[in-house]
Amino acid sequence: MDPKEILKAHISKTATLTDEQFDYLFSHFKPKSFKKGQAIISEGDKVDHEYFVISGCLKAFFINDEIKMYILQFAMPTWWTSDYGALYNHTRATISVDCISDAEVLCLSNEDREKICSEIHQAEHFFRWRTNRGYLASQKRLLSFMNNDTKARYEELLAMYPQLYNLVPKHLIAAYLGVSRETLSRLYNAHK
Amino acid sequence: MDPKEILKAHISKTATLTDEQFDYLFSHFKPKSFKKGQAIISEGDKVDHEYFVISGCLKAFFINDEIKMYILQFAMPTWWTSDYGALYNHTRATISVDCISDAEVLCLSNEDREKICSEIHQAEHFFRWRTNRGYLASQKRLLSFMNNDTKARYEELLAMYPQLYNLVPKHLIAAYLGVSRETLSRLYNAHK
DNA sequence: TGCAGAATGTGATGTAGATCACCTAAGCCC
DNA sequence: GGGCTTAGGTGATCTACATCACATTCTGCA
Numbered sequence: 001m002d003p004k005e006i007l008k009a010h011i012s013k014t015a016t017l018t019d020e021q022f023d024y025l026f027s028h029f030k031p032k033s034f035k036k037g038q039a040i041i042s043e044g045d046k047v048d049h050e051y052f053v054i055s056g057c058l059k060a061f062f063i064n065d066e067i068k069m070y071i072l073q074f075a076m077p078t079w080w081t082s083d084y085g086a087l088y089n090h091t092r093a094t095i096s097v098d099c100i101s102d103a104e105v106l107c108l109s110n111e112d113r114e115k116i117c118s119e120i121h122q123a124e125h126f127f128r129w130r131t132n133r134g135y136l137a138s139q140k141r142l143l144s145f146m147n148n149d150t151k152a153r154y155e156e157l158l159a160m161y162p163q164l165y166n167l168v169p170k171h172l173i174a175a176y177l178g179v180s181r182e183t184l185s186r187l188y189n190a191h192k
Numbered sequence: 193m194d195p196k197e198i199l200k201a202h203i204s205k206t207a208t209l210t211d212e213q214f215d216y217l218f219s220h221f222k223p224k225s226f227k228k229g230q231a232i233i234s235e236g237d238k239v240d241h242e243y244f245v246i247s248g249c250l251k252a253f254f255i256n257d258e259i260k261m262y263i264l265q266f267a268m269p270t271w272w273t274s275d276y277g278a279l280y281n282h283t284r285a286t287i288s289v290d291c292i293s294d295a296e297v298l299c300l301s302n303e304d305r306e307k308i309c310s311e312i313h314q315a316e317h318f319f320r321w322r323t324n325r326g327y328l329a330s331q332k333r334l335l336s337f338m339n340n341d342t343k344a345r346y347e348e349l350l351a352m353y354p355q356l357y358n359l360v361p362k363h364l365i366a367a368y369l370g371v372s373r374e375t376l377s378r379l380y381n382a383h384k
Numbered sequence: 385t386g387c388a389g390a391a392t393g394t395g396a397t398g399t400a401g402a403t404c405a406c407c408t409a410a411g412c413c414c
Numbered sequence: 415g416g417g418c419t420t421a422g423g424t425g426a427t428c429t430a431c432a433t434c435a436c437a438t439t440c441t442g443c444a
Contacts, residue, residue, distance in 0.1 A: 124316045128319055128323060169422090
């Protein structure tokens with residue numbers, strides 16, 4: 001399935017666009033390919049695009065002063081990612097994005113998104129719902145952080161994204177859960 | 193300042209509505225007053241409204257199996273709150289909302305919001321941006337949870353909302369930070 | 385105005401998970 | 415294909431915070 005069809009199927013779940021409108025919208029996306037390990041956004045960069053994943057897996061992460069990494073999001077096909085804080089506030093990137101595997105993405109600039117949203121009401125509708133889902137997911141994860149211990153969060157993650165177990169090295173899963181790789185290792189070796 | 197003017201000032205920061213459009217939009221909001229301690233949404237309720245705070249302070253919270261409370265959000269004037277998960281997915285409330293002080297709010301039904309969004313492009317624009325800000329705040333809080341210890345999060349919270357220190361009992365601040373009230377107490381009594 | 389319940393402080397003790405140190409196995413690259 | 419880097423496992427120790435227990439205000443309201 002080609003990128004255009006994937007995006008079309010994705011958007012048509014929440015918004016009704018005519019073919020002309022969709023073609024117009026799609027004309028603002030630039031396809032791009034990346035190799036495993038390649039950076040898409042690095043800390044300190046100027047950020048002016050967001051990315052829609054067609055294939056592969058990205059991670060959006062934050063590195064703190066003690067060089068510890070925290071993963072905010074794994075981005076799988078049909079997910080969107082970027083440093084949205086930097087993108088919307090026109091500040092430098094504090095969140096980085098790179099490729100866990102080879103990946104194809106569609107790039108959309110902040111400017112183009114805003115232009116399209118103001119020109120096509122249904123596009124604005126789509127982006128409202130997309131953000132909405134992100135907000136709900138983020139709240140849910142926050143609650144899980146407060147309420148559950150590491151083991152419960154690990155199981156929750158694997159129940160939600162079983163593919164991750166094989167696709168993603170364990171120390172990245174630890175960085176998503178916010179625990180040390182040692183603790184995670186002990187965790188799933190204990191109950192087998 | 194009356195509720196209508198407060199909402200108008202709030203919305204006009206991100207969207208441009210004509211007076212007629214705003215009047216139409218405003219006609220869908222129902223003002224309501226609550227007393228300190230009163231519940232607005234209780235676990236298990238059917239949720240069909242969201243709430244815009246005019247005065248007072250609300251809290252949105254979750255109670256887990258061990259009857260421990262976690263506060264997702266303090267809602268101050270010009271903030272919006274609800275159990276958005278339940279509201280958008282038409283499920284029963286898992287998040288509750290009640291009043292920390294006497295409060296006035298404007299109620300907007302989910303149905304009316306969607307109707308207005310489809311009728312007025314700029315209203316949809318406003319709600320996209322509102323959700324966006326919520327999403328960014330939620331991501332920031334998640335990062336803070338992973339990266340900072342309790343003391344840093346406590347100081348961050350008070351730096352952001354100095355009013356809270358006097359307005360809100362300490363055990364609620366602990367419930368927001370996700371620590372026990374004992375730990376919080378020891379924390380700010382240590383460094384004085 | 386007096387008292388019941390809520391809010392807060394503080395000691396003692398238990399524990400999940402961090403950190404450090406070191407080891408093994410598996411990719412990957414010239 | 416040999417060496418080097420990255421991923422992963424495991425023991426020992428340390429620490430922030432939870433939990434329990436109880437004392438001490440504060441506060442709203444009968």
